[in-house]
Amino acid sequence: MTTYRHFYVKSRAKTSPDINLKDLPGSAGRLDIVARCINAAFWLSYGIRKNVVFHTILHGEPNAPIYIRLEGEKLRKVSPDERSIAIFIGKALKKFDSSKEIESTPGIFVARKSFEELLEENRDKNFYLLDENGEDISNVEIKTPFFLLGDNVDMPPEEKKLALDYGAKLVSLDKKSYLSSHCIAILNWWIDKNEQENSIS
């Protein structure tokens, strides 16, 4: 049995579908970060992790907030490189409809949704907020996890507070501050490793 894993990354990426693929870090508003996080969340050497759901809310101009969700079980056609992932995010932004959730391509969903609505919809899971000053991950039991991460900037205090109101536990990988995509790769491995040890013992 493998643990279902949810990852949320807050993003400041632009919400216009005209993404400049030559400038993901600049004019696209650090969309490269979201792309690498998606790579880290899903890819194994031989395919896609079916037991992962990735969530992001893009907060950039001109049409924020736009919520995008990728589901490992249904995800098709996307390649693991940043450019390919950014193209599929562009397709989601193109099909965005403020009145309802749309499946823009297989396994990718787009809708109008705030961070608070996302937390409310997922309150049956356990929220873990990545924070250098949180409890060391080695000492934390990870169960039905929904991990919350910032992009290159820490989550703003009001969102942190909201997450804490929804019972989020602060967890830390290390006193160092890692890229969000590296955190996700590490978390996936850490859960795999603990699952394997539990299945042996």
Place this chain on the structure above:
Amino acid sequence: MTTYRHFYVKSRAKTSPDINLKDLPGSAGRLDIVARCINAAFWLSYGIRKNVVFHTILHGEPNAPIYIRLEGEKLRKVSPDERSIAIFIGKALKKFDSSKEIESTPGIFVARKSFEELLEENRDKNFYLLDENGEDISNVEIKTPFFLLGDNVDMPPEEKKLALDYGAKLVSLDKKSYLSSHCIAILNWWIDKNEQENSIS
């Protein structure tokens, strides 16, 4: 004190300086993999890891093998996205001179070198060859490490044998097969974590 870390990733990427930045996974011969490995090796939220050296040998057409080394202490100007890293690899390939090693941009070096020569030059370090069937990393003491990884294809048997002749130890992160870039992110964290625990105890 932080451990110096060397990572080598074998690559099948093309050795022509005319890199198609719109098609790193295709016509560039999976140069996207090398770019992501470099991202995983060096970047922290607030800068570059000074204690990392990254090595690759590109084995693709038309001018293989070309050896490229990035040194964290000297690395400048490169951004963490795939496109930026690929551009700097292109610059290295442009300045390549088969007769001597060139520093193509700050911290990036390019030369003619075989895998065997690389092993020979670094025999003062300990080689660890990533392999699903190796010893579990939790049980291995990591000292003066030089990690050896394949790209999307396992290292060929003759190179594995060569590495073993140079004393390489087979180590495993898990029975699952992870992307090389994810392995590097995990290894960096694992070493950080163990250093921190040792400094506390």
